[in-house]
Amino acid sequence: MTEHHPHEPFWRKYIFSVDHKVIGLQYAITAMVFLLFGFCLMLIMRWNLAYPGEIVPIVGKLLSEEGMLTPDGYNSFGAMHGTIMVFLGVVPLAVGGFGNYVLPIQIGAPDMAFPKLNMASYWSFFVGGVLMLASFFMPQGTASSGWTMYAPLSIIAETGETIWLFGMVFLITSSLLGSVNFIATVIQLRTKGLTWMRLPFFVWTQFVTAFLLLLAFPPLEAAAVFQLMDRLAGTSFFLPSGLYVGTEVLNVAGGGTPLLWQHLFWFLAHPEVYVLILPAMGIVAEVLANNTRKPLWGYRSMVYSVIFLGFMSFVVWAHHMFLTGMGTTMAAFFQTTTMIISIPSVIILSALFISLWGGSIRFNTPMLFALGFLPMFGIGGLTGLPLGLASADIHLHDTYYVIGHFHYVVAPGTIFALFAGIYYWFPKVTGKKMNERLGKIHFIGSFICMNGVFSPMFIQGLAGVSRRLYDGGTTYLHAQPVLQWNEFMTMSAIGLGLFQFFFIANLFISLAKGDKASSNEWDATTLEWAAAPSPPLPHVNFEKVPNVYHGPYEYSTNGDNGSNRDFTPQHEAVKG
Amino acid sequence: MDATQDIKKEISGYMKIFGALAVLTIVTVAVSLLKVGIGLAVFIAMVIATVKGSLVASFFMHLAHEKKLIYLFLLITLVFLMSLFFITFGTIGDQVGVKIVSESISSGVH
Amino acid sequence: MQVPYTVKARPDTGLYNAKIGIWLFLASEVMLFGALFSSYILLRAGSTTWFVGSEELSVPIGTFNTMVLIVSSVTVVMAWASLRMNDLKKYKLYMGLTILLGLTFLVVKIMFEYLPKIEHHHIPSTHNFYAIYFVLTGLHALHVIGGLIVNAYFWGPGAKMWETDPEQFTNRIEIAGLYWHFVDIVWIFLFPTIYLL
Numbered sequence: 003m004t005e006h007h008p009h010e011p012f013w014r015k016y017i018f019s020v021d022h023k024v025i026g027l028q029y030a031i032t033a034m035v036f037l038l039f040g041f042c043l044m045l046i047m048r049w050n051l052a053y054p055g056e057i058v059p060i061v062g063k064l065l066s067e068e069g070m071l072t073p074d075g076y077n078s079f080g081a082m083h084g085t086i087m088v089f090l091g092v093v094p095l096a097v098g099g100f101g102n103y104v105l106p107i108q109i110g111a112p113d114m115a116f117p118k119l120n121m122a123s124y125w126s127f128f129v130g131g132v133l134m135l136a137s138f139f140m141p142q143g144t145a146s147s148g149w150t151m152y153a154p155l156s157i158i159a160e161t162g163e164t165i166w167l168f169g170m171v172f173l174i175t176s177s178l179l180g181s182v183n184f185i186a187t188v189i190q191l192r193t194k195g196l197t198w199m200r201l202p203f204f205v206w207t208q209f210v211t212a213f214l215l216l217l218a219f220p221p222l223e224a225a226a227v228f229q230l231m232d233r234l235a236g237t238s239f240f241l242p243s244g245l246y247v248g249t250e251v252l253n254v255a256g257g258g259t260p261l262l263w264q265h266l267f268w269f270l271a272h273p274e275v276y277v278l279i280l281p282a283m284g285i286v287a288e289v290l291a292n293n294t295r296k297p298l299w300g301y302r303s304m305v306y307s308v309i310f311l312g313f314m315s316f317v318v319w320a321h322h323m324f325l326t327g328m329g330t331t332m333a334a335f336f337q338t339t340t341m342i343i344s345i346p347s348v349i350i351l352s353a354l355f356i357s358l359w360g361g362s363i364r365f366n367t368p369m370l371f372a373l374g375f376l377p378m379f380g381i382g383g384l385t386g387l388p389l390g391l392a393s394a395d396i397h398l399h400d401t402y403y404v405i406g407h408f409h410y411v412v413a414p415g416t417i418f419a420l421f422a423g424i425y426y427w428f429p430k431v432t433g434k435k436m437n438e439r440l441g442k443i444h445f446i447g448s449f450i451c452m453n454g455v456f457s458p459m460f461i462q463g464l465a466g467v468s469r470r471l472y473d474g475g476t477t478y479l480h481a482q483p484v485l486q487w488n489e490f491m492t493m494s495a496i497g498l499g500l501f502q503f504f505f506i507a508n509l510f511i512s513l514a515k516g517d518k519a520s521s522n523e524w525d526a527t528t529l530e531w532a533a534a535p536s537p538p539l540p541h542v543n544f545e546k547v548p549n550v551y552h553g554p555y556e557y558s559t560n561g562d563n564g565s566n567r568d569f570t571p572q573h574e575a576v577k578g
Numbered sequence: 579m580d581a582t583q584d585i586k587k588e589i590s591g592y593m594k595i596f597g598a599l600a601v602l603t604i605v606t607v608a609v610s611l612l613k614v615g616i617g618l619a620v621f622i623a624m625v626i627a628t629v630k631g632s633l634v635a636s637f638f639m640h641l642a643h644e645k646k647l648i649y650l651f652l653l654i655t656l657v658f659l660m661s662l663f664f665i666t667f668g669t670i671g672d673q674v675g676v677k678i679v680s681e682s683i684s685s686g687v688h
Numbered sequence: 689m690q691v692p693y694t695v696k697a698r699p700d701t702g703l704y705n706a707k708i709g710i711w712l713f714l715a716s717e718v719m720l721f722g723a724l725f726s727s728y729i730l731l732r733a734g735s736t737t738w739f740v741g742s743e744e745l746s747v748p749i750g751t752f753n754t755m756v757l758i759v760s761s762v763t764v765v766m767a768w769a770s771l772r773m774n775d776l777k778k779y780k781l782y783m784g785l786t787i788l789l790g791l792t793f794l795v796v797k798i799m800f801e802y803l804p805k806i807e808h809h810h811i812p813s814t815h816n817f818y819a820i821y822f823v824l825t826g827l828h829a830l831h832v833i834g835g836l837i838v839n840a841y842f843w844g845p846g847a848k849m850w851e852t853d854p855e856q857f858t859n860r861i862e863i864a865g866l867y868w869h870f871v872d873i874v875w876i877f878l879f880p881t882i883y884l885l
Contacts, residue, residue, distance in 0.1 A: 115705045186708045220720035236813030257735040257816045265666045328669040610884035623880040631873045645702045655715040663726040
């Protein structure tokens with residue numbers, strides 16, 4: 003039965019759509035707004051770190067009467083910067099945005115397995131985001147005990163932890179619905195001929211990511227319920243007996259433990275960081291294969307590595323808890339699993355590097371960001387190793403070293419990969435080309451500034467400067483020699499912000515009057531380029547459902563099918 | 579009709595399983611009245627609950643005749659659940675029974 | 689083109705989409721209740737005082753509720769079997785019974801367990817025993833309510849689908865049944881853990 007879609011009213015076509023492409027764009031646009039907001043929070047924090055206690059320009063009056071960021075305000079911004087970037091920015095863009103839009107088309111499907119569920123998961127995310135944002139305007143303010151919400155502080159705090167927890171319930175629900183959809187879609191809706199080992203690597207990373215989200219989030223949901231009960235119903239799930247707050251013992255039944263929160267939180271939060279990186283690796287793999295004009299090196303190893311990585315990510319979580327007194331046996335356990343998990347990461351990164359060898363490299367904007375990802379993720383990963391070693395972690399835990407490490411992985415790591423993806427798939431989504439010159443300026447400026455913001459953090463961390471300090475360490479003797487980096491990092495952050503204008507401008511200008519893009523603008527092999535128009539057809543994607551005849555990266559095929567193109571699309575058989 | 583006959587056989591199977599579940603429920607309660615140590619009590623209770631749960635899963639949920647893929651999902655889930663519990667217990671289990679609050683403080687509480 | 693394999697099974701996996709979807713969802717629920725159970729054990733093991741379940745809670749009421757849910761598991765699978773035998777009337781009977789039994793469970797729980805506890809000031813903030821009792825059984829009860837809403841929809845307005853697409857409707861009842869059985873299994877573990885141990 004052919005589907006004839008009658009003219010849909012505006013609200014059905016663009017607001018409450020079940021089309022994965024519309025939903026993907028909804029996620030992407032919402033996420034980018036949140037990323038910008040989270041970035042601005044960081045700029046204000048960084049201004050204060052460079053010039054503690056001084057009036058913040060432009061937005062000062064919004065922060066306090068005197069115009070500067072208060073210590074409480076700093077804590078509040080710190081907690082929300084982390085929360086917003088991770089849960090409202092990166093994951094919704096990488097998974098909700100890119101995953102939703104690209105995955106079904108790459109596997110030759112007309113949509114996700116459960117389109118209505120897909121719509122529900124976006125709107126659940128939206129509600130969660132609104133709650134998180136709303137907390138800025140409430141009298142008690144936002145959550146302020148870190149994105150990690152450690153008990154007992156998070157329980158006795160009189161700030162916005164409660165609304166944070168309710169917001170998380172909506173975000174977790176959104177994630178769960180989405181991951182069920184992604185897994186079922188990949189398993190069931192691959193088109194004819196698309197066997198598992200012919201899947202684009204991007205699909206594999208989204209598939210493994212979905213499993214991480216599916217199985218790791220529920221314990222955090224349980225923990226959120228416990229913490230809500232502790233805050234609202236006076237329970238003591240995370241409160242021990244005899245806890246002093248100030249000079250008085252807290253009047254609760256006691257018998258709980260803060261460590262239970264930490265275990266349940268990190269059981270999610272560690273797999274969460276792989277949720278942050280895996281889609282990025284998938285995007286980089288696609289862009290690299292396309293712009294080297296050769297197949298990925300070690301595709302099979304990469305697939306096995308990403309599966310192994312996903313599995314291992316569930317048994318390393320307490321390397322975030324080395325300093326909680328777990329005893330040397332358990333510390334050795336987590337240290338060992340953490341060292342083991344670095345192996346698949348290295349395999350994937352190495353395979354991506356080796357994929358460049360002998361390639362005919364095209365240095366367009368998506369490729370520049372993908373290339374930039376490689377050493378940046380390398381630095382991020384390498385700096386994680388001392389943190390995974392329990393003894394070194396004693397010195398580095400809760401210092402700026404940690405902040406440097408994870409930002410390298412997420413910021414010039416994942417976010418660069420996401421930029422690569424935006425520049426790469428923009429022509430497919432809009433049918434228009436982005437401006438290359440603006441893109442290159444965006445890249446060079448961002449690359450330099452990213453390193454400027456985050457590399458001094460290793461220096462400060464090694465000197466022992468603690469994280470989450472309102473004044474960046476000015477009151478500590480051991481921080482004095484490295485304080486000068488604060489101003490340098492802040493200037494780099496401002497520079498980084500300024501260079502994003504090139505990107506934002508490029509988006510709007512290209513949308514308005516960019517050159518028309520062809521349906522296979524990058525001469526790519528994967529189905530979304532080779533078999534669907536730009537943009538793909540509403541609801542069905544393809545004019546004719548493609549069948550697949552070979553692997554996803556048949557590049558450097560010489561004059562196949564009598565043409566002089568150097569690639570064979572996945573939905574055409576290789577001849578001669 | 580063949581299909582109806584098969585379904586009728588299934589239904590009589592459901593009734594048998596129901597009978598087993600009812601009996602096992604009684605057994606659960608009866609066994610709990612025995613005076614055994616907490617370790618043994620937990621073991622017995624969990625074994626019986628697992629048998630009951632398996633009956634519901636295998637026959638009412640048709641898991642016994644399900645496809646391999648579903649078994650794979652459940653196996654993976656079980657592995658992660660076990661690691662959540664046992665590894666966590668490993669890190670804080672040695673604190674079990676240790677009195678955190680000293681007498682002098684606790685005597686002043688509520 | 690419609691989304692394929694919504695009703696017919698995909699040949700290589702042997703499954704239709706919703707079957708995979710519900711089992712994935714149940715896997716996540718296993719993690720949720722598993723985390724709750726694990727927390728119960730960790731809290732109880734680390735607590736200096738605890739209560740004897742059978743002294744604080746009524747074993748007869750718990751046993752009764754356990755049987756109620758088990759019978760409802762039978763009725764819901766009978767509902768599905770009825771549809772496979774093309775008997776809509778029997779389906780409505782069995783699904784109706786399932787809903788009634790579910791409501792019975794909730795009414796017993798609220799009227800004869802929760803309310804008396806609250807009257808005696810045995811509330812979550814009193815001690816972690818009650819805290820975990822209310823959270824574990826409360827979340828389970830919320831899942832029962834969710835299942836009741838779904839079942840009621842399929843008993844009522846949702847049953848219209850039998851006329852247009854009986855095969856898909858039968859599949860949906862199978863899926864709803866799988867969820868309901870899971871809720872039963874959780875209680876099968878909950879009951880001895882909290883009431884008897």
